[in-house]
Amino acid sequence: MPRITFIQPDGSRTVLEAGEDPTVMHVGVRHNVARLPADCGGQLACASCMVDVAPAWIECVGEPGPDEGDMIEDALGSRPVGRRLSCQIQVSEALDGLEVLVPERQG
Numbered sequence: 001m002p003r004i005t006f007i008q009p010d011g012s013r014t015v016l017e018a019g020e021d022p023t024v025m026h027v028g029v030r031h032n033v034a035r036l037p038a039d040c041g042g043q044l045a046c047a048s049c050m051v052d053v054a055p056a057w058i059e060c061v062g063e064p065g066p067d068e069g070d071m072i073e074d075a076l077g078s079r080p081v082g083r084r085l086s087c088q089i090q091v092s093e094a095l096d097g098l099e100v101l102v103p104e105r106q107g
């Protein structure tokens with residue numbers, strides 16, 4: 001069962017087991033991770049589920065899809081390296097140990 005670490009802006013870390021959660025967003029929301037409102041419930045319509053993938057994991061997680069990248073750019077005015085919408089990161093065994101940083105503010 002993949003374990004995912006959510007890191008808050010103050011450096012506090014929460015390690016969570018993904019269980020049956022389909023996406024990284026679902027893992028965080030199910031455990032009430034702070035600063036991750038995910039208002040649209042994963043419909044790619046809110047940009048309030050953003051995370052920064054830890055540098056060591058960026059290649060494994062991959063780049064945002066076109067619509068996701070556009071949404072990030074609309075929210076931030078840029079596309080920071082490693083920034084993803086966590087509802088678009090599918091959980092898999094390959095992501096066991098993944099670390100994501102929750103930004104101070106969402107889009």
Ligand code: FES
Pocket residue numbers: 025038039040041042043044045046047048049085086087088
């Ligand atoms: S939860 Fe709304 S875009 Fe991810």
